[in-house]
Amino acid sequence: MRSKRRSKMPGPSFIEQARHRQLIACAITSVAEEGYAGASLASVARRAGISKAAVLYHFRNKDALVEMAVNEILRELSEFIVPRLLAEPEARGRLRAFIQSQLLFLEQHRAHLLAVSYILVNHRNRRGEFHLRTKAENDALAAITTILEDGQARGEFRSFSVRPMAATILQAVNGALSQWVADPSLSLSDYATELVTTFDLATRKDTRTSTIRKAKTS
């Protein structure tokens, strides 16, 4: 770990950087293939072709490795989504982009999806709290909340309680992913379309024609 290294060198060496990347990647596939309980340090070491002790040379302990893996996945995810949100001028479009881009990214990174979902629902800190899950959920909810509140302020959305709606949208996206994990033949893009329609109807003001329907009929 960088944090407690007593190196005289300015930064992490090439080897250290490469190993970090490799071990994080191995940890992700290990969790994805063997589940949270089955993913051991020995399993990660085997995949990387080094000894278990070598893994612990680079990462203080198992928890540190797991947390780095989650951070990496969430970093890549938000790197994919954020530009797509910023490209949308209206709240309605940002809500659609949030749903679609999240599904699209994780459909293309199945191991990431499996690993992050296994870890988030299982990993606890010393106090027994699901701190990774809490943080990830709060970040996602904050993003959706921003969209929803902005949409209400701009008059695009009806008046509803933002927190349950944000949670419902987040859960719907997670549920779509979990359906797809169980049945990979399911079309996530079709699913995304249904979700977009559903929440368009659930959030819009009662103008009798949503942008979705307008696009279809005009």
Added chain:
Amino acid sequence: MRSKRRSKMPGPSFIEQARHRQLIACAITSVAEEGYAGASLASVARRAGISKAAVLYHFRNKDALVEMAVNEILRELSEFIVPRLLAEPEARGRLRAFIQSQLLFLEQHRAHLLAVSYILVNHRNRRGEFHLRTKAENDALAAITTILEDGQARGEFRSFSVRPMAATILQAVNGALSQWVADPSLSLSDYATELVTTFDLATRKDTRTSTIRKAKTS
């Protein structure tokens, strides 16, 4: 286990029945308090005040105990919900009853909720499949699907793709529960009201006034 008992007696003895009930109850609280990984046979035995071997005398192995615990929880849950569904003559009411009664029951049985959610997302059979989760999800989806298809046939609901909508509703309910687990001060009945409104709007035909709103204004 009954299945491999070589008893000459007609049924399970009083002691066996009582122990089964006790051990299932202990397993539930054990999982709820210590998580899926932390809930060991030793932990269950300690709670029951007997030896670990005695637990294995009554249950073939740990998996059998866990599965019995899940079955018991789901049995109690459906015992609570089904009559409430049957009491509703319209699909819209059944959808509302499904959401509300599920939240109500599990709000009153927090240990059941924790145990069942920990187990369902973690327990695998020998082939590595999440068979308990799959079965529970399919049962719940089937129930919702029946309501939705009936509602479409009766002309109460708009035309939408049933499977994603059913999954979205189920996930929304689960999400409400998971929010409440993380923050018990959250009012589940308020949350239920929001969910009912959300899915009323998402499913109804575009008649501009739902039964919910009509009830409020008339």
Added chain:
DNA sequence: CAAAATACTGACCGATCGGTCAGGAATGTC
């Protein structure tokens, strides 16, 4: 009361877990 079935204990097993440690190989740096 004795025989038989049931209910249970405690010691033990092999496996695996995360983690430590002493020391050896590889890699740069003068």
Added chain:
DNA sequence: GACATTCCTGACCGATCGGTCAGTATTTTG
């Protein structure tokens, strides 16, 4: 080539896991 630092190995540790087994209470049955 010597020296220090980085990188890594293999043996080992204590703990815990699910599960077995021989033997012993306890209860039921004739």
